[in-house]
Amino acid sequence: SFRLRSDREFFKDTSATEQAILCAVAKKPTKVPVLKMEVYSCNRKASTTGATLLWSDTSPKLPTDKDAKNVINAGSGTWKFYYELFGRNSVDNLGLTIQQYVHYDKKYDNAFWDGRRMIFGDGDGTIFGSFTTDIDVIGHELTHGVTQYEANLEYHLQSGALNESFSDVFGILIKQRMLNQDVKKSNWLIGENVLLGNEYALRSMKEPGTGYRNHPELGDDPQPATMDGFVKLPDTSSGDWGGVHYNSGIPNFAFYVAAFNMGGFAWEKAGKIWYTALTDKTNLKKNASFSDMRKLTIKIAGQLYGTKSLEAKAVTDGWNAAKVK
Numbered sequence: 001s002f003r004l005r006s007d008r009e010f011f012k013d014t015s016a017t018e019q020a021i022l023c024a025v026a027k028k029p030t031k032v033p034v035l036k037m038e039v040y041s042c043n044r045k046a047s048t049t050g051a052t053l054l055w056s057d058t059s060p061k062l063p064t065d066k067d068a069k070n071v072i073n074a075g076s077g078t079w080k081f082y083y084e085l086f087g088r089n090s091v092d093n094l095g096l097t098i099q100q101y102v103h104y105d106k107k108y109d110n111a112f113w114d115g116r117r118m119i120f121g122d123g124d125g126t127i128f129g130s131f132t133t134d135i136d137v138i139g140h141e142l143t144h145g146v147t148q149y150e151a152n153l154e155y156h157l158q159s160g161a162l163n164e165s166f167s168d169v170f171g172i173l174i175k176q177r178m179l180n181q182d183v184k185k186s187n188w189l190i191g192e193n194v195l196l197g198n199e200y201a202l203r204s205m206k207e208p209g210t211g212y213r214n215h216p217e218l219g220d221d222p223q224p225a226t227m228d229g230f231v232k233l234p235d236t237s238s239g240d241w242g243g244v245h246y247n248s249g250i251p252n253f254a255f256y257v258a259a260f261n262m263g264g265f266a267w268e269k270a271g272k273i274w275y276t277a278l279t280d281k282t283n284l285k286k287n288a289s290f291s292d293m294r295k296l297t298i299k300i301a302g303q304l305y306g307t308k309s310l311e312a313k314a315v316t317d318g319w320n321a322a323k324v325k
């Protein structure tokens with residue numbers, strides 16, 4: 001038996017064919033997404049109003065400002081990472097212009113995604129240098145934007161630590177891809193330049209808790225790698241919303257072990273599994289726990305590579321290493 005194609009299906013095909021013909025006749029390439037970006041200087045004021053435009057994607061040449069150059073480089077690498085690997089067009093997947101504001105405030109020790117754009121401080125110059133100096137930090141902040149439009153994980157407790165961990169995971173993958181580093185070549189450090197001193201980084205995904213040791217101002221990196229070290233802090237701003245930047249060490253370590261056991265370039269398989277989880281709106285809820293993430297990534301690895309595959313085993317081994325049940 002057969003069934004007549006509905007008008008709707010028929011016209012859909014026709015218009016696609018017509019479009020292709022029209023494009024060929026007009027010699028116009030079919031429209032492909034392109035990166036849209038603007039870079040501003042806050043001129044060391046604690047506000048984005050009155051900021052000066054240093055560069056946009058239509059500017060003929062790069063600015064001289066070092067921080068502007070850094071954010072253009074890492075921001076472009078981030079856009080390409082998400083587009084070339086996953087077909088994602090910018091943070092919102094709708095071509096949002098990536099707006100990056102450098103020189104925010106004086107001696108400002110942070111970088112953040114404010115819900116719409118990127119903000120970078122210059123650092124105090126003693127403990128922290130400029131927050132534009134690490135590709136992984138820029139990838140981390142832009143990924144907070146991606147998470148906001150996808151799983152939208154609540155920024156507290158375990159879902160908040162997962163939100164933080166997704167930012168570290170894609171931050172490190174963006175750096176690895178831009179620098180062509182495989183799982184063995186990468187040092188798996190987040191913020192190795194922004195935290196001044198050669199022996200210090202903000203965090204280590206390979207060995208959470210060793211980003212810095214005996215730092216004169218910061219002491220020891222407090223991140224746990226496994227569930228038995230889970231940090232219980234109050235769900236308040238001074239408690240880091242239940243330790244979101246502490247407990248992210250646990251899913252970070254699970255990802256590191258999974259990716260390392262798969263070998264090669266971590267963005268190709270482990271990154272694909274984690275991206276599929278992040279964008280799975282039905283299965284990754286806003287209040288997801290580490291256990292939910294364990295179940296989901298094992299399921300996705302099975303669907304993508306087979307339930308008996310090396311990849312599915314690597315994901316299981318990763319969560320087991322982090323003692324997440």
Ligand code: ASN
Nearest residue numbers: 110111112113140141144
């Ligand atoms: N840099 C910090 C982060 O992205 C800023 C913050 O949101 N707490 O996690």
Ligand code: ZN
Nearest residue numbers: 140144164167
């Ligand atoms: Zn973050």
